[in-house]
Amino acid sequence: MTESLLELEGIAKSFGTISVLQDVNLAVRPGERHAVIGPNGAGKSTLFNLISGMFAPTSGTIRLQNRPIAGLPPHVINRAGLARSFQITSNFRRLSVFENLRLGVLARHGIRFGLFRPVSRIRAVNEETAELLSVVGLEWRAHDMAGDLTYSEQRALEIGLTLATRASVILLDEPTAGMSRDETDQTVELIRNVTKGKTLLMIEHDMSVVFSLCDRVSVLVYGSVLATDTPPAISANAGVQKAYLGDEAAT
Amino acid sequence: MEFFLISTLNGVIYGLLLFMVSAGLTLIFGMMGVLNFAHASFYMLGAYVAYAVSSSAGFWTGLIVAPIFVGIVGTLVERFLLRRVHVFGHAHELLLTFGLALIAEETVKLVFGDFPVNYQMPDALKFAAFTVFGTDYPFYRVFMGIVAVIMFVVLWLLLSRTRVGIVVRAAERLPQMAEALGHNIPVVFTSVFGAGAALAGLAGAVAGAFYPTNPNMALELGVIVFVVVVVGGLGSLQGSLLASLLIGLFSSFAVGIDWSAADFLALVGLGEEARSLGGLLTMQISSISATIPFALMLLVLLVRPAGLMGERG
Amino acid sequence: MARVLLPLALIGAFLLVVPPFLDLGWQNALINILIASLFALAFNLLAGQAGLLSFGHAAYFGVGAFAVLHLMASIEDGLAFPTPLLPLAGAVAGLLAGLVAGFFATMRSGVYFALVTLAIAELFHSLAPHWQGVFGGEAGLSSMRMPWGGIVFGSLIEVYYLTLAWVVLSILLLWGLTRTPFGRLALALRDNEQRVRFLGYNAHISKVIIFAISAMFSGVAGGLQAISNETANYVLFASAVSAQVVLYTFVGGATIFFGPVVGAVIFTLFAYLVSDITHSWLLYQGLIFVLVMLYAPNGLGGMIHQHLRHREHLDWSRLAPPYAVTALGGALVTAAAVFLIETLAVLFSREYEVARRDAGGGFPGYEVFGLDWSPLSPLPWLIPLTLFAAGLWLILRARQPITLLWQQVVAGSVPGDSTP
Numbered sequence: 001m002t003e004s005l006l007e008l009e010g011i012a013k014s015f016g017t018i019s020v021l022q023d024v025n026l027a028v029r030p031g032e033r034h035a036v037i038g039p040n041g042a043g044k045s046t047l048f049n050l051i052s053g054m055f056a057p058t059s060g061t062i063r064l065q066n067r068p069i070a071g072l073p074p075h076v077i078n079r080a081g082l083a084r085s086f087q088i089t090s091n092f093r094r095l096s097v098f099e100n101l102r103l104g105v106l107a108r109h110g111i112r113f114g115l116f117r118p119v120s121r122i123r124a125v126n127e128e129t130a131e132l133l134s135v136v137g138l139e140w141r142a143h144d145m146a147g148d149l150t151y152s153e154q155r156a157l158e159i160g161l162t163l164a165t166r167a168s169v170i171l172l173d174e175p176t177a178g179m180s181r182d183e184t185d186q187t188v189e190l191i192r193n194v195t196k197g198k199t200l201l202m203i204e205h206d207m208s209v210v211f212s213l214c215d216r217v218s219v220l221v222y223g224s225v226l227a228t229d230t231p232p233a234i235s236a237n238a239g240v241q242k243a244y245l246g247d248e249a250a251t
Numbered sequence: 252m253e254f255f256l257i258s259t260l261n262g263v264i265y266g267l268l269l270f271m272v273s274a275g276l277t278l279i280f281g282m283m284g285v286l287n288f289a290h291a292s293f294y295m296l297g298a299y300v301a302y303a304v305s306s307s308a309g310f311w312t313g314l315i316v317a318p319i320f321v322g323i324v325g326t327l328v329e330r331f332l333l334r335r336v337h338v339f340g341h342a343h344e345l346l347l348t349f350g351l352a353l354i355a356e357e358t359v360k361l362v363f364g365d366f367p368v369n370y371q372m373p374d375a376l377k378f379a380a381f382t383v384f385g386t387d388y389p390f391y392r393v394f395m396g397i398v399a400v401i402m403f404v405v406l407w408l409l410l411s412r413t414r415v416g417i418v419v420r421a422a423e424r425l426p427q428m429a430e431a432l433g434h435n436i437p438v439v440f441t442s443v444f445g446a447g448a449a450l451a452g453l454a455g456a457v458a459g460a461f462y463p464t465n466p467n468m469a470l471e472l473g474v475i476v477f478v479v480v481v482v483g484g485l486g487s488l489q490g491s492l493l494a495s496l497l498i499g500l501f502s503s504f505a506v507g508i509d510w511s512a513a514d515f516l517a518l519v520g521l522g523e524e525a526r527s528l529g530g531l532l533t534m535q536i537s538s539i540s541a542t543i544p545f546a547l548m549l550l551v552l553l554v555r556p557a558g559l560m561g562e563r564g
Numbered sequence: 565m566a567r568v569l570l571p572l573a574l575i576g577a578f579l580l581v582v583p584p585f586l587d588l589g590w591q592n593a594l595i596n597i598l599i600a601s602l603f604a605l606a607f608n609l610l611a612g613q614a615g616l617l618s619f620g621h622a623a624y625f626g627v628g629a630f631a632v633l634h635l636m637a638s639i640e641d642g643l644a645f646p647t648p649l650l651p652l653a654g655a656v657a658g659l660l661a662g663l664v665a666g667f668f669a670t671m672r673s674g675v676y677f678a679l680v681t682l683a684i685a686e687l688f689h690s691l692a693p694h695w696q697g698v699f700g701g702e703a704g705l706s707s708m709r710m711p712w713g714g715i716v717f718g719s720l721i722e723v724y725y726l727t728l729a730w731v732v733l734s735i736l737l738l739w740g741l742t743r744t745p746f747g748r749l750a751l752a753l754r755d756n757e758q759r760v761r762f763l764g765y766n767a768h769i770s771k772v773i774i775f776a777i778s779a780m781f782s783g784v785a786g787g788l789q790a791i792s793n794e795t796a797n798y799v800l801f802a803s804a805v806s807a808q809v810v811l812y813t814f815v816g817g818a819t820i821f822f823g824p825v826v827g828a829v830i831f832t833l834f835a836y837l838v839s840d841i842t843h844s845w846l847l848y849q850g851l852i853f854v855l856v857m858l859y860a861p862n863g864l865g866g867m868i869h870q871h872l873r874h875r876e877h878l879d880w881s882r883l884a885p886p887y888a889v890t891a892l893g894g895a896l897v898t899a900a901a902v903f904l905i906e907t908l909a910v911l912f913s914r915e916y917e918v919a920r921r922d923a924g925g926g927f928p929g930y931e932v933f934g935l936d937w938s939p940l941s942p943l944p945w946l947i948p949l950t951l952f953a954a955g956l957w958l959i960l961r962a963r964q965p966i967t968l969l970w971q972q973v974v975a976g977s978v979p980g981d982s983t984p
Binding site: 280286332335336339341342343345346347349350351353354357358360361362363364470474477478480481485531534538539541542544545546548549552553 | 615617619668671672674675676678679680682683684686687690691694695803807810811814843844846847849850851853854857858861905908909912913914
């Protein structure tokens with residue numbers, strides 16, 4: 001049995017009396033591209049929030065490379081090698097695109113409280129930032145403020161920020177939401193390139209993206225994982241169809 | 252025993268007074284996300300207006316006019332000033348109310364002078380409510396407590412039993428949803444702000460006749476009220492009540508304790524060492540009683556950062 | 565770059581060369597302006613750059629002042645410490661106080677943070693008058709500047725140059741900080757603290773360090789004041805001091821580096837020039853602050869910066885007339901307000917109360933602006949009313965052309981024109 005890089009066992013999360021996740025079991029293999037799909041309100045974003053450290057699960061364990069990370073603060077989990085993007089673009093609007101990415105690069109280099117050098121002089125950091133900039137295709141916007149970017153440029157920046165810390169496990173939360181067909185295809189290619197050799201966990205609604213990109217899919221319905229399998233097997237799965245489309249479609 | 256009883260009574264009443272002022276603040280913050288720095292200024296304004304009116308028309312008239320006047324001022328402030336800066340963010344709103352508090356203080360100094368004014372309770376109320384172990388307990392203190400209690404009951408009934416109250420509570424939780432359901436949310440906000448101001452004004456009108464009425468009263472009370480909301484949890488009415496009572500009691504008891512930390516340490520034989528160290532250890536608790544609320548706040552922050560009743564969003 | 569250096573050089577030259585020729589009042593005012601500028605810049609590190617609004621910065625200013633006074637007293641008693649290095653005590657005290665206070669305050673964010681900082685300052689304010697040993701109780705501490713290295717430090721001009729040196733040094737350090745990774749981190753924290761955490765930064769520790777550095781430079785400012793005044797007492801912890809630095813910073817503009825200096829200069833000069841003429845100068849300050857908050861949200865410095873940023877696209881031939889009209893309108897409104905406030909100040913004063921009593925309860929005449937008026941005649945009320953109405957009308961008329969012109973400017977500027 002392949003050892004899992006990221007493993008969730010018995011994860012449950014309630015907010016007061018509202019139970020969002022009941023008994024989630026998920027195992028992501030190293031190097032795998034794994035999608036999480038499910039109807040709205042199933043708890044997908046909550047799952048990401050739990051994994052990345054925004055809050056702690058009510059019960060259950062999360063293991064990253066066999067290290068328990070449930071309930072740890074986000075910066076600790078990030079340093080352990082897991083990075084996430086946000087469904088609603090979360091960047092630094094008043095800083096330039098270059099600065100946005102550089103911030104992540106600085107963290108990766110361990111320069112978190114650099115007080116004594118002008119940042120413009122740290123060559124390694126600036127070179128790496130420039131490289132990241134071209135990877136996500138934002139070179140010509142390098143010195144524009146993040147708040148001035150178009151929607152798809154901001155989504156690209158969002159992915160860039162997620163990659164900046166060179167985490168080995170990447171969580172992408174609906175990376176193609178709101179995009180046109182062309183933009184989606186471009187983004188899929190971008191994701192394919194940048195996640196080579198990394199492990200990807202992705203929330204998606206667009207099945208074509210899932211099909212072209214992912215090795216396995218987990219279906220999250222009303223707080224627990226209904227099935228985990230390859231994309232073709234999942235789309236043929238009667239239980240999944242029923243969950244999405246109701247009884248009529250399944251028969 | 253006498254000390255205990257009187258301190259408890261004083262503490263509860265002072266706490267109720269604090270709640271009267273902090274309730275409006277917490278309600279406004281919970282609903283609009285605006286911390287009104289000038290809230291204690293409404294308190295001060297209430298005292299001064301009551302003073303001005305009562306000089307010519309009697310204490311009770313002053314008591315009625317003050318909250319109405321202050322409520323109107325509050326409504327105007329929200330409608331024409333706060334709403335303007337809403338787009339610039341919460342920090343900006345905070346700064347604006349900060350500036351308004353400054354203007355309020357300076358205007359009061361302009362009109363009434365930079366010294367306390369002689370706002371007194373009417374002779375009719377200057378009697379002893381009861382006697383505790385030989386000491387007369389002033390009725391006016393009890394009067395303040397009664398006004399505060401009536402205020403809560405009315406507030407609670409309004410919020411939980413009436414349609415207006417339901418709309419207000421809905422607007423507090425999900426303003427956009429409430430607006431989508433057809434309620435005029437800006438009007439709700441303005442009214443709540445005005446009502447909160449009126450409450451603070453009433454508290455000022457009542458308390459000003461007992462405690463000194465001077466231009467500094469907004470700051471003095473304001474800081475304590477802010478401590479109350481941090482300790483109790485902003486947005487939580489129960490938290491404010493609990494914190495107000497707690498701070499009221501602590502402050503009241505502290506004023507009567509002439510012991511210092513060194514005296515306490517003397518109980519375990521470390522008195523000499525403590526006294527030779529001097530400084531903080533030899534300060535009598537009664538003299539630093541004003542410091543107690545802030546120390547309490549820091550303690551709560553260490554132990555329970557979200558405040559006693561947690562915070563809202 | 566040259567555009568920035570030239571005015572800076574001119575100001576620097578002025579500050580270096582001119583003061584010995586000014587009278588003592590002006591020298592003192594300059595010292596206060598320098599100290600206020602440093603305090604405001606230190607404050608803005610936290611408020612404008614990191615987005616953490618502190619309403620109790622007087623605490624670190626005061627702590628710095630007292631620390632320096634203690635050191636001064638030790639030097640008086642024979643400690644061989646160079647007088648010019650006195651502000652170091654303020655820096656160290658400010659840093660330590662900032663670390664402890666910052667740890668508590670940054671546990672919360674936004675409004676809570678502001679309240680905690682306010683309470684910490686009030687803690688000092690209520691404790692100090694009772695603490696004889698450290699704060700000198702109600703009377704405070706006093707000490708004399710001791711000579712060192714051939715300089716007596718007895719005259720004001722010597723204190724001025726010492727202050728200038730320290731303020732310039734501190735400003736250079738603060739400026740340099742904005743260029744470091746940590747300075748960029750502060751800006752990011754202001755924009756999106758959550759994202760900073762998810763990029764692997766411990767946001768709490770970062771904020772504590774920013775707080776401590778801000779407190780450190782505030783301590784230097786306080787120390788400089790202690791050196792200049794040779795005394796300090798618990799009043800330094802009063803909320804008025806914390807309020808002043810908030811005013812300076814936001815009227816000047818928190819979003820650009822030198823904005824707070826603009827505010828500090830304006831308000832300190834205003835206080836120096838106006839406080840002897842009228843009792844209501846604090847009210848004027850409050851009104852200016854509120855007006856700036858309402859109509860110039862990025863402060864006066866922000867407005868200047870806005871003009872500089874778009875200077876290529878500004879058509880001054882079309883912009884100047886409505887600006888002049890607005891300025892005239894503003895002057896009229898200001899005149900009206902001053903007239904009214906000064907009149908009310910006289911009418912509500914104790915002297916007038918006495919005059920009324922002497923006149924048997926009537927409304928006798930009074931004097932303001934060197935002229936005599938009667939409150940019963942419509943004149944002293946019509947004058948401010950007409951001035952105000954006229955000024956307001958002018959301002960409103962000029963508003964539309966200005967708005968239109970700016971819309972064109974902003975629309976016409978090339979994307980990518982923004983400065984980081």
